[in-house]
Amino acid sequence: GIQVEQSPPDLILQEGANSTLRCNFSDSVNNLQWFHQNPWGQLINLFYIPSGTKQNGRLSATTVATERYSLLYISSSQTTDSGVYFCAVEGGSYIPTFGRGTSLIVHP
Amino acid sequence: DAGVIQSPRHEVTEMGQEVTLRCKPISGHNSLFWYRQTMMRGLELLIYFNNNVPIDDSGMPEDRFSAKMPNASFSTLKIQPSEPRDSAVYFCASSGTGNTEAFFGQGTRLTVV
Numbered sequence: 550g551i552q553v554e555q556s557p558p559d560l561i562l563q564e565g566a567n568s569t570l571r572c573n574f575s576d577s578v579n580n581l582q583w584f585h586q587n588p589w590g591q592l593i594n595l596f597y598i599p600s601g602t603k604q605n606g607r608l609s610a611t612t613v614a615t616e617r618y619s620l621l622y623i624s625s626s627q628t629t630d631s632g633v634y635f636c637a638v639e640g641g642s643y644i645p646t647f648g649r650g651t652s653l654i655v656h657p
Numbered sequence: 658d659a660g661v662i663q664s665p666r667h668e669v670t671e672m673g674q675e676v677t678l679r680c681k682p683i684s685g686h687n688s689l690f691w692y693r694q695t696m697m698r699g700l701e702l703l704i705y706f707n708n709n710v711p712i713d714d715s716g717m718p719e720d721r722f723s724a725k726m727p728n729a730s731f732s733t734l735k736i737q738p739s740e741p742r743d744s745a746v747y748f749c750a751s752s753g754t755g756n757t758e759a760f761f762g763q764g765t766r767l768t769v770v
Contacts, residue, residue, distance in 0.1 A: 582758060590746060592761040635700065637759070644690065644713060645750070645759050647700040 551576045551640045555648035562626050562655045570621040570651045572636030580639035581612050583621050586650070587632045595621070595634075626655045661762035663749050669768045675737040678765045681730055682751030690759065691724055691734050692748040700748070706732065739769045 552575040562568055572581070583595040596603050596610040598619065603610055607626075612619040623630055633652050637645040662681040670676050682689050691703040705713040709726045717724070721740070726732040736743055746766050752759040 580757075584761075590766070591763055592748065594758060594760060597758040642705075642713065643688065643752075644702060644705050646702070647692075649699045 551578065551638055551646050553636060553638055553646055553648035555634075555636055555651050557651060558649065560651055560653045562653065564626060564628060564655055564657050566626050566655075567622070567624045568626060568653070570623070570634050570653075572619040572621070572638075572648055574617050574619075574636075574638045576617070576640055578614065578617075578638040578640055579643065580645070581614075581619055582637045582645065583610055583619070584635040584637065585630075585632050586635060592635070623653075626653075628655050628657050631655050661749055661751050661760055663747075663762035663765050665765060666763060667766050667768075669770065670739055672740055672769055673738045674769075675735065676739045676743075676767060676769075678734040678747050678749075678767070680732045680734070680749030680762060682732070682749070683760060684730070686751035686753050686760075687729070688752045688754070688759075689726060689732050690750040690752075691732070692750065694746045694748060694764070703734070703747075736767075739767075741769045744768050 554573045556571045580599050585593045598610045598612045600614045607624045609622045633650040635650045636648045664679045689706040694700045702716045704724045706726045724734045746764045748764045750759045750761045
């Protein structure tokens, strides 16, 4: 199956800082999603982005499918951004396969 | 739509007891997934249904686990007998056909003592 690697595994920021999270995948994909798991454990959809670039407020994402990676940008981070960010990809089976996530802590 | 609905939110049971987790997918979605999340293994797929039919159950740990989807609006995941190593958060997710987003329920936190 498809392998998904996320980096960095852990990230600590001061409020207001910017960051870039990376997701590499081992094969061509049909779908790619970014999720935020908040401290209460809820998985929140951030982006559905099999290719191209999307923006939503302080967050944006870019997927370069031909080079098998996606990036999630967080600008002007806030304490509410803390949690774990997951990348999930779907190959031909259309089953989301998750990376191990990036754990983000934003200090005030 | 209320999103994917799972019940119960929390379950504490004794080793050896039967546990049943429930999921109501988003109306109109025809794909349903059960995942388990642990610190050691992260988010791992247990089983995938498409149009109520199990397509991939290779992630089901062993015969103690079973899942059903009797209709398009309901699925269950059953563990019998439960063991302490089954303690985890179990998520249900649903999506439409092909290139569509998957949405997750709030999860069931299972503790087996």
